[in-house]
Amino acid sequence: MLSIQNVYFDFANQPVFSDLNLEMKQGDFAFIIGKSGAGKTTLLQFIYFNLKPHSGNIILQDFNSATIKSKDIPLIRRKIGVVFQDFKLLxxxxxxxxxxxxxxxxxxxxxxxxxxxxxxxxxxxxxxxxxxxxxxxxxxxxxxxxxxxxxxxxPILILADEPTGNLDPETSNEILDILLKINKSGTAVLVATHNYDIVRKVNTRIFKIEDGKVVKGILKTNTN
Ligand SMILES: Nc1ncnc2c1ncn2[C@@H]1O[C@H](COP(=O)(O)OP(=O)(O)O)[C@@H](O)[C@H]1O
Ligand SMILES: [Mg+2]
Known part of the structure; x- marks a missing residue:
């Protein structure tokens, strides 16, 4: 469903990703972890087709960042639900x-x-x-x-960027449970977070971003 292939990206010649690769299947639940500034938010922006990699490809269903037309971006965005740290309610x-x-x-x-x-x-x-x-x-x-x-x-995919960043531990667990419940009904969920307490609670895939790449790792041996 989602494939990120050989992505290079920089902000004003400061590389954020040197060779980013990541795959998600329909119905997956995964975390993106990595220290502040590692590129978690940037990665979610790629998937939302809000930022375009300087080389490499973001492929979500039938859409590829290299070839997508601007008129198709709203169509693919409608298939993605986004959740932010600061809620962004009106x-x-x-x-x-x-x-x-x-x-x-x-x-x-x-x-x-x-x-x-x-x-x-x-x-x-x-x-x-x-x-x-x-x-x-x-x-x-x-x-x-x-x-x-x-x-x-x-949506086919929920992107959550630090969804528990403003919440106490108990409330964070409730939010995690809701995201897990949504995932059980078939929606893929990708959570970017540095809240390792919630990451530890779920036995699922963790993409750790380090030095511009995804390093797959098990949290217990790989916290930072
Ligand atoms: N709009 C921007 N202009 C320039 N640099 C940026 C911008 N957004 C993010 N960066 C830089 O890109 C890197 C990755 O940022 P970000 O994706 O926000 O990391 P994270 O979400 O993991 O904390 C950081 O070094 C950050 O300073
Ligand atoms: Mg961020």
Whole structure:
């Protein structure tokens, strides 16, 4: 489903990736780890077709970074759900409207919007908060709204960039559990994090970025 091949990338001649390679199959759950500045966020930006490698290829389903047309980028993005450390909710809209907003820009009927938003909120256990404003939610609840928002277009892949970065350990575990549950229903999930506590909890693939490459490793022998 996702293949990253021989990627070279630099910011102003400062190399971030020298030879990056990574493969994910449909339904995989994987972590990207690596110290701050290693390139985790940059890697997620490639997969979202927000940044383009200077050489090499990012291939997601039928789309290749080397040949994708700008008009096709919104199509592939609709298949990807994104979750950030700082939630990125719209402050002046309630929970329901934060989600509905995503679908209003597509050609979705009001009835269909209602069904999808309610399903997504129920998926993350937040149906009862649908009329609350973001400021009335805890950090964990905000992140659950953000995850619900990421689910709206039935993505094939969820990209989560430090999803527990602003959360306490207990809440971080709840967020991890929700991501695992989503993965069980068939959606691939890729989590970039330096929260090794959550990484240790899951027996799954870990891509460690070091010196511009992915070093596959088992966390217990490979923490930093
Ligand atoms: N927009 C940018 N302009 C220049 N350098 C950048 C930019 N974004 C990231 N970098 C640099 O690229 C490297 C990788 O950054 P990033 O992908 O954010 O790492 P991580 O998410 O692992 O902390 C860092 O050295 C960072 O300073
Ligand atoms: Mg980052």
């Amino acid at each position: 402050k002046n809209r309630n929970v329901y409207d934060n989600l509905a907003f995503v679908l209003e820009v597509t050609n979705t009927t009001r009835k269909e919007i209602k069904r999808k938003v309610n399903n997504a909120l129920s998926e993350v256990g937040l149906s009862h908060k649908r009329l609350n404003m973001p400021d009335e939610l805890s950090g964990g609840e905000k992140q659950r709204v953000a995850i619900a928002r990421a689910l709206l277009n039935d």
